[in-house]
Amino acid sequence: MDLINxxxxxxxxxxxxxxxxTLLNGIEKLGxxxxxxxxxxxxxxxxxxxxxxxxxxxxxxxxxxxLIQACNKAGxxxxxxxxxxxxxxxxxxxxxxxxxxxxxxxxxxxxxxxDNSNYFYMKGFNSKKLKVIKNRSFSRVNVNNKTFxxxxxxxxxxxxISVNQVNVDPLFKCRLSLxxxxxxxxxxYQEIKNPQRHNQEYxxxxxxxxxxxxxxxxxxxxKKPNLVINDxxxxxxxxGPVIYKDSNLTKTxxxxxxxxxxxxxxxxxxxxxxxxxxxxLISRAEEEGLGLADIxxxxxxxxxxxxxxxxxxxxxxxxxxxxxxxxxxxxGNLCSGCFKQAYHLLNLMKTNMTKDLKYxxxxxxxxxGDDPPDPNNxxxxxxxxxxxxAINSTRKxxxxxxxxxxxxxxxxxxxxxxxxxxxxxxxxxxxxxxLLNYYGKRDLPMLNLYSKTVASYTPEKITKKLRIWEVx
Ligand code: SF4
Numbered sequence: 001m002d003l004i005n006x007x008x009x010x011x012x013x014x015x016x017x018x019x020x021x022t023l024l025n026g027i028e029k030l031g032x033x034x035x036x037x038x039x040x041x042x043x044x045x046x047x048x049x050x051x052x053x054x055x056x057x058x059x060x061x062x063x064x065x066x067l068i069q070a071c072n073k074a075g076x077x078x079x080x081x082x083x084x085x086x087x088x089x090x091x092x093x094x095x096x097x098x099x100x101x102x103x104x105x106x107x108x109x110x111x112x113x114x115d116n117s118n119y120f121y122m123k124g125f126n127s128k129k130l131k132v133i134k135n136r137s138f139s140r141v142n143v144n145n146k147t148f149x150x151x152x153x154x155x156x157x158x159x160x161i162s163v164n165q166v167n168v169d170p171l172f173k174c175r176l177s178l179x180x181x182x183x184x185x186x187x188x189y190q191e192i193k194n195p196q197r198h199n200q201e202y203x204x205x206x207x208x209x210x211x212x213x214x215x216x217x218x219x220x221x222x223k224k225p226n227l228v229i230n231d232x233x234x235x236x237x238x239x240g241p242v243i244y245k246d247s248n249l250t251k252t253x254x255x256x257x258x259x260x261x262x263x264x265x266x267x268x269x270x271x272x273x274x275x276x277x278x279x280x281l282i283s284r285a286e287e288e289g290l291g292l293a294d295i296x297x298x299x300x301x302x303x304x305x306x307x308x309x310x311x312x313x314x315x316x317x318x319x320x321x322x323x324x325x326x327x328x329x330x331x332g333n334l335c336s337g338c339f340k341q342a343y344h345l346l347n348l349m350k351t352n353m354t355k356d357l358k359y360x361x362x363x364x365x366x367x368x369g370d371d372p373p374d375p376n377n378x379x380x381x382x383x384x385x386x387x388x389x390a391i392n393s394t395r396k397x398x399x400x401x402x403x404x405x406x407x408x409x410x411x412x413x414x415x416x417x418x419x420x421x422x423x424x425x426x427x428x429x430x431x432x433x434x435l436l437n438y439y440g441k442r443d444l445p446m447l448n449l450y451s452k453t454v455a456s457y458t459p460e461k462i463t464k465k466l467r468i469w470e471v472x
Pocket of ligand 1: 334
């Protein structure tokens with residue numbers, strides 16, 4: 001479907017009592033599923049599949065059930081469902097924990113193991129066989145001088161549906177469908193690599209976010225969905241987009257769907273009172289001709305935009321708003337890379353270390369960004385340096401050395417109460433391991449339990465396999 005013609009852009013806003021009924025009503029308002037799916041089509045449904053924690057981190061499975069049934073009813077010859085999960089996590093691990101493969105099979109759909117993790121436990125793979133399967137599964141696509149690998153099952157599908165669970169997001173305010181589209185490529189291809197970091201210009205202009213936005217739009221341009229659904233029937237607000245202690249699930253009873261991702265996101269932003277310039281992903285997408293963001297030009301069906309005025313509690317915009325007991329957060333100049341990772345790490349600690357944080361002694365100073373303020377109580381506090389900017393810019397700071405005065409002489413000692421969490425930005429799972437090593441498992445039993453749970457579905461040998469298969 002070519003959507004350059006703005007008259008072809010349609011967006012439905014629907015309200016209902018249950019998610020299933022609301023989605024069915026929305027599809028009906030857009031003219032029925034047969035307008036999108038033809039007899040004999042291969043369909044790929046991109047949904048949110050991030051962690052094995054289920055809904056609302058991932059898409060509501062009731063919605064997927066309706067979509068699979070609707071596609072089959074329209075005569076689809078095959079309905080695949082898939083997405084790349086959080087870094088280090090495999091589709092097989094999530095499927096095994098949530099029973100996804102069998103569930104989709106029972107509905108006559110098929111979970112697509114985009115990362116090939118269904119092969120990871122099979123024996124007898126030599127490099128030749130591995131290469132054959134990799135070539136069979138992936139295509140290399142060049143966009144704006146960047147190369148992405150993308151699963152052939154997505155590229156080869158006749159129809160592409162994107163269904164997105166709307167939750168708050170620390171960088172883009174809300175996780176809308178443009179952001180959902182990013183995980184059609186493996187994590188390795190989602191990472192922002194820039195050798196010219198650590199300079200003031202990079203930080204001041206937040207080049208990380210600029211590069212991330214460009215990457216998201218480059219990936220989106222590879223395969224645009226035919227049908228796009230923003231499911232905000234329930235929204236995870238306050239802390240998200242995954243479930244944290246400070247998250248709250250609020251019911252709006254609304255879904256927004258249509259045939260142009262940018263238009264669906266623009267209308268969703270409008271009813272959620274998000275500044276369209278701020279989730280700059282939408283305005284950039286329009287500038288690049290990837291869709292329509294001008295609400296006045298979009299044909300809107302169903303509820304009137306003017307009658308909906310949703311107030312959603314956004315993510316904390318400053319790291320020290322995430323209050324952690326016995327932790328003071330000291331922020332220097334930082335880009336969105338460290339902000340995003342620290343946001344998740346701090347929320348994860350708050351969620352999984354309630355008891356640990358309460359009884360950690362003494363206090364802790366968390367320093368982040370270029371040239372952060374000095375820690376409290378030097379010599380007594382534990383000092384955590386988060387990210388390469390914080391580590392590099394504090395090399396010569398006084399807190400690195402402790403001065404002990406006695407009557408006879410003055411002694412200088414290296415302050416050993418400093419933990420460096422390196423990276424640009426740091427990796428969250430690695431940070432957890434380093435925190436456990438530093439404080440000791442005895443002092444962090446809750447974090448240790450969480451770490452063991454994560455390790456049960458992200459074992460070392462699987463991390464290696466993800467790298468070998470070029471998807472980790
Ligand atoms: S270390 Fe963090 S703040 Fe510094 S450039 Fe890298 S991601 Fe940005």
